[in-house]
Amino acid sequence: MKTTKKVVLILAAVFVSLSAGCSPSATTQQEVKTQAEQPAPSPSQQLALMHWAPANHKAIQALIDDYGIRSKSYNKDKRPYAVFDWDNTSAFNDVQETLLTYQLTNLHFKMTPDQFVSAIKINIPKDNFKQEFNNKAGKPVRIDLISEDLGADYKYLYKNYKGFKGTKSLEEIKATPQYQDFVAKTRYLYEAIGGTFSPDVSYPWVIYLFAGMTEKEVRELARASIDYNLQDAIGEKTLASPGGLPGKAGVVEVKIKTGLRAFAEQQNLYKTFIDNGFDVYVCSASFVDVVKEFASNPKYGYSLPEERVLAMELERDAAGVIQPEYRKGYDQTQGKGKTKTIERFLVSKYGYGPIFVAGDSDGDTAMLTDFKDMKLGLIVNRLKGGDIGELSKTAASGIGTGNAKYLLQGRDDNTGAFRNTEKSVSLGASEEKLLK
Template sequence: MKQKQKSLLIATLLAAALAAGGCATQDPRAGAPAAQSAVQPLAQGRWDAFNRARIDALIAAHGKGSPGYDARKPPYAVFDWDNTSIFLDIEEAVLVYQLQNLRFGATPQQLDTAIRLNIPHKAFNAPFNNAAGQPVDIDKVAPDIIESYTWLYRNYSGLKGSQSLEQVKASPHYQNFVAKMRYLYEAIGDSFDHAVAYPWVTYHFAGMTEAQVRSLTADTVAWQLGQPIEKVRWTSPAALPGRAGVVSVNWKNGLRLVPEMQDLYARMRAAGFDVWVCSASFVDVVKEISSNPAYGYNNPADRVLAMELERDAQGVIQPEFRRGYAQTQGKGKTQTIERFLVSRYGYGPVFVAGDSEGDQNMMQDFADTRAVLIVNRLRASDIGKLSGVAVQTYGKADAKYLLQGRDDNAGVFVASQAHTPLGAKEGKLLK
């Protein structure tokens, strides 16, 4: 039987089971009957039908109308943001928009400090050798970046100069700066631990305020939604080889909002769940895209846990990770949830959603979690093992891990567990 037909059959049987016995559902925590919630079920959208039925059952079992529901102690859900709540990564998109439009608040000296902060003095992994095949490290590429940024800083009217953006874009310094900055981001992420790579990209907000970061994010989203979904390649100019030489970088463009996740946020809130976001992107960036009504998620800005930086007395962002805070990736997500949510509610999240290794800890670490949604990106490591569990338990009424398929060619969910990578024609369940 084809996957989609099988999904529909399983969902139909599950729905029938839920409806059995009049208006009662089964509470998966205690096995006790629970009054069916009056909250509307999820829109069909492009959900895998079994996943949608399982989430509807969870909402009915724990939300308003269920015997155990207490508005003073509501259930809560925790969502990752990038590649879970949206298609692609908002932090990466903001970096590209920031580079293309030179939306920076840092002086050359401040930027030099930011791009070097905590980066090991050793060569990047071999895929990030320069065009001549020579290894590159931070001590080679940082001087090239700062040399070009200094020229832009002194000449661009949006910084300290008098030339228009179009005029400075005609200089090789512009392409050298943007290409090597974007290259450096990828090289760090590929070569070093997440604890080094994740906060690095946030330091480029140094010298800005929350309002400026949120405005930058809004401009980024407006731009990205009009971009095609495709791979983009930037190469630094041969006219300015510098110490690093000519380097190139590729990434995916075309961020998209996800209607199914917008609907899930809304349905959970309507059912009396508190909905939280826990993201490895910068907090002000996530606050804007998750709370701005224009983007359809409508989650309160104070329900965001994300990467934090120090700020001065005027609220100006500093290139320093906020002291006393955990990085919101990997084990840091669990620590952050324990600090700010478990201490507040007295229990863990009933539902968790994510897509990557950075989410696997919060998916497994809380005994109160009844369902975990994994957006399938064909990842390996422990998240791959959890995806395997989702495949093995597919169709079972007590399945905890739910694997949701996606087609990267269109930036949309698909009605199965399979993931179709960009450029591929067929989907796969597991890596």
């Protein structure tokens, strides 16, 4: 009887307390939630270690813990967001460059000969290319000389290849000197323009070769190229124009990188950010339709929504056919143009800058340094000099401090994979290095 009476009194007290608006739930339940009873994070909310440098893994996980959905301060209406470069940051090697080689090798073009010659000359100065791009005879090359050669090659291909107007199969065409000259000289031209002139001239040049295609056609071409290059060996090879067809520019040769790989660590980081309430974006200097195919097609493991891809843009006609003209009113997504693009489309939307930025080259240093809201910057270590080299030195000086703003992540250029250290190994080498 005494026990029953005590229970009744306790229940009555609780009822009075609730009636008086003195429920402890607003304070006590929150305390409990943020202490022992808080559920453990799911595997998708924890960044997998994989081949991250351990200090980098720890720093990124701390960022996720401090600003993600498990943080007390998380506000779903003010979501943090991350911005990644694509080529050599999110994936190994350059999707645009490997696509150019694939496009040339398989003659995927939708232009007439006159349109092709016009496209390859757009905004290219008539000066000689740098001395390092002299032909095999040691003579300088310039756009008017090599465009004449390429125009003649393309006319032959256009007339004879069955993919254009002719009857010859691709295998038959590949045996001709005109095909060999076309592939080698166009690929050489890309390197010569990029190595001689400013990025605002060289970066758009390669994407003008999509003129005449629709987005669907570019996406299909990109998919075929990505599939091929993910299986191709990582390395270098030399393309040389045939000695029997020197033309106006003479015989030229060019070294190109081969192979393409997805970075499993970046695939996982994309997903981990998203599972922790971050928004993820790509800002790339490759063509927008090409990056969308790699970043958004689930088969490649990134599964980023297409609308989260910011990249190089071209004009399109009313039917959606791509024109050899940069899209009016849009900044090129390289250098300061990346910052301007992020400000235009993301800062204007969120009201603040990205909390995390990842890049690998001079073209990424602006977005890695321009945003005061950025808490952490990741540099995929390509052992480069220039502006990114200076920023890499800053990152290197922070190793072991536990509070570095910039992180260096090592990779092996021989395997196309991350290494569990800040140090990288160059293609053809075995020695690991921290800086150039």
